Amino acid sequence: MKIHRPHLLKHTFNVVNRVRQTASVAGLSAFRVAKGEKPDARLLKETFEQLGTTYIKIGQFIASTPSLFPREYVEAFQDCLDQTTPLSYDYIQQVLESELAVDGHTLEDRFAHIERQPLASASIAQVHAARLHNGDEVVLKVQKPEVETIMQTDLGVLHGVTKLVELLMPSMKFASIAPIIDEIRLRMLAETDFIAEAQNIRDFQQFLSVSGNTRVVAPQVYDALTTKRVLTMSRLHGVSMIDETAMRQYCADPAQVMADTLNTWFASLLMCNSFHADLHAGNLMLLTDGRIGFLDFGIVGKLKAESWRACMGMMQALQDNDYQAMAKNMIDMEMTNERHQVDEAALATDLQRMMSAIMAEDKAFTSGVPFNSKEQADELNQMMLDIVDVGKRHGIHFPRDFALLTKQLLYFDRFMRTLAPDMDMFSDQRVQILGKSDLASSSTPVLNVS
Structure with missing residues (x-):
């Protein structure tokens, strides 16, 4: 036992120190509220960023789970950056x-x-x-160092912290705190x-x-x-896939590279154990030998084949402006407790109203703003949140993996507007995904990356 005593003492010290740090930051936030500062989503985000590792991850969890948290918090945490000062x-x-x-x-x-x-x-x-x-x-x-100790300590005291959050932020409803924490713990343990x-x-x-x-x-x-x-x-050595000029050093057709990327990702949804759920510009690279590099597999998602086909049906219906079919596929995603309780016609009407407003305001289609601009990232998040909001009003609750998938699809859509503006994800012959005739079957998409 003596052999383990130094380690035990160090671990105990780290736990106590972490609890002290957490109490200190939370106390400062409470003091800000006491002085008259508004207890809103922005304050919670700033507090989480000061608390570090665990709470940054919780913030990102909130941002990627719009069906569970209030919209204002989902929006606030979209900018919860996971870039820290190097050790x-x-x-x-x-x-x-x-x-x-x-x-x-x-x-x-x-x-x-x-x-x-x-x-x-x-x-x-x-x-x-x-x-x-x-x-x-x-x-x-x-x-x-000590990341695991910090996370375990933070998650252990999270029940107590949420009591303070409930006091400061009444609109944050933590009635079902146990399943939320369990889900957060699973996601975090997977990333560590x-x-x-x-x-x-x-x-x-x-x-x-x-x-x-x-x-x-x-x-x-x-x-x-x-x-x-x-x-x-x-x-892997290569260049960013949002830099078309740099890409042309290693490929003749950046649009075909985009098609190959899409075909691979679409096929992985049904043919791989999980799909890459974080393919932003930093995790995609055109290598110097002309191949495409997929990087950083820390965040992955899983979706049932039936839900994936319904998702593709919804996206195809959106492409065709067929809101009745879009509503039907949303209901078919097995995300409702009682299908018969959903008014399909009313859902279709709400979807049409929502998309008409989005299309009227969507300046990014013709603005030529670079893909990695904050304006287009905000637009992407708003579109996803609008879809989720409409679903919520009709009793459709989207699980996190669907939110990850939808956000990735929307991200690809904006990606193409910069790299391949002439390409349409659902009608371009170079992109092979589940077609209309396949949506009712269990067949897998054809991989076309020759």
């Missing part, structure tokens, strides 16, 4: 040594060189470039388990192999150098 490499080295300097090996045995300056830094992990002794270039995704992320990558690579897809690639995982807290992957 000194000395701290990262401690994690690397505890995870990889084992069985008589040192870090010098494992790596020929590790860059001290990180490539990126987020709340949970920091990414460093490295080189193996055989010359392989790799990236190390390293979990920051790099072995699970490595499996997500392997699942995707297996899907690429089975489908004969040679146009897309994901980083190779180095299993011997991967643990729950360290993920070692091959380093």
Whole structure:
């Protein structure tokens, strides 16, 4: 027992220190309210960002779960950034040594060189470039020290914190706090388990192999150098897929690259164990050899085949301005408790009214604003929230995975307006997804990435 006492004392100290920090930040927020500041979504977002890791993730959970939280909070947390000030490499080295300097090996045995300056830094992990002794270039995704202790402590005291939140923010309804916390815990544990992320990558690579897809690639995982807290992957070199000029150095037709990306993602929805749910511009890359790189599989989603077909039917109906069919497919998603209680005609009317307003206000179609502008990101979020709001009024409640999928589809739509403005996701012959004749069957989409 004496062997474990120093570790136990350190763990206890870290827990107590974290509780103290949390109480201090929450107390300051309460003081701001006492001085007359409005207890609104903005204040809660600022408080969460000050509290760090766990609460940033909770903020992102709120932003990606519009069916569960009030709209004002979903909107506020859309900008909850997960970019943090990098930690000194000395701290990262401690994690690397505890995870990889084992069985008589040192870090010098494992790596020929590790860059001290990180490539990126987020709340949970920091990414460093490295080189193996055989010359392989790799990236190390390293979990920051004490992240797991911080998260477990935060989640443990969250019930108490929500009492304060309820007091300060009456519009935040936490009546069903237990299932919410359980869901948050599951999502967070998945993001902090790099072995699970490595499996997500392997699942995707297996899907690429089975489908004969040679146009897309994901980083190779180095299993011997991967643990729950360290993920070692091959380093991919390329350019951003929102920079058409840079892309033309490595491809003849950026629009075809976009089609290949879409075909791969659509096919993965039914042919892979999970779908990549965070394919923003930073996680897509055109490699110098012309292939497409899918990066960062920390956030994935899963959707039943029936729900996916209904989703595609809804999107196709939207494309055709067929709001009756759009309403029918929304109801078919198995997201209602009692189908017969939904007035399909009234839902169709509300959808038509909503989309007409969106189309009238949508300046981004012709404005030429770059895709990564805040204006278009806000427009995307507003469209998703409008769809969810209409569904809510008719008893349709969207699970988080559907919100992830819908947001990704809308993201692709805006992506194409910059990279391939002549392409339509649902009618372009280069894009192969579930067609109208397939929506009633269980067939999988055809992969077309030749």
